[in-house]
Amino acid sequence: MTVRIGVITFPGSLDDVDAQRAIRVAGAEPVALWHGSHDLDGVDALVLPGGFSYGDYLRAGAIAAHAPIMAEVKDAAAKGMPILGICNGFQMLVEAHLLPGGLIRNAHQQFIRRDQRLRVENASTAWTSEFEQGQEIVIPLKNADGGYICSVETLERVEGEGLVAFRYLGVNPNGSLDDIAGLTNERGNVVGLMPHPEHAVEPGFGPDTSAAMRSGVDGLGFFTSAVQAVVGAAA
DSSP states (O other), rough: OOOEEEEEEOOTBBBBBHHHHHHHHHOOOEHHHHHOOOOOEEEEEEEOBBBBGGGGGTTTTTTTTGGTTTHHHHHHHHTOOOOOEEEEHHHHHHHHHSSSEEEEEEEESEEEEEEEEESSOOOOSSTTTTTTTOOOEEEEEEEESSSSEEOHHHEEEEHHTOOEEEESSSOSSSSGGGGEEEEEOTHHHEEESSSOOSSSSSSTTTTOSSSSEEEETHHHHHHHHHHHHHHHOOO
């Protein structure tokens, strides 16, 4: 079967085309969707890409969380569709209450860009099944509002229920509580993270590795995981 993964473009999206290419590299068909639409075009999974939706006015992701298409995104999430929020997309997911907590300005008050080490904390989601529990990966990171926050009670639940999908290793780049880099919902179909896996899917364009410069492709596993989740659900 051909797996079709939608990528929603919002005003200010920057990485929507990159996400579409990552989907294509993973063997699926990318489908461009528009924030003002109420039609998901029959896609099997969704990506909310990085960028600065609506100029990050009010609060990063806050306006986009109320875009017309988000009503369909919420319905799809409730029905179990795999949904990935990357950076600004992660901010949208927490603002839409599809993931717990919130994201604020980096602790050092500066935009950061680096190749970031992560540990996979939950390898049983629709977007992480191609990884091993505890696996260390390197994914590019670029954000100004990536500090994860939540209440004490929410943090206890997130940690206790295994909802932390990824954790920063080596350095906490933005002051996130418990070094949290990404989350999943209880069902495992909705995942959000601040680093950008779509920028690490092709040799020659990813992070440096011990093998060669720009040879890192650790981000590809996100998209092949989603493909397998869709194929498995249809079997």
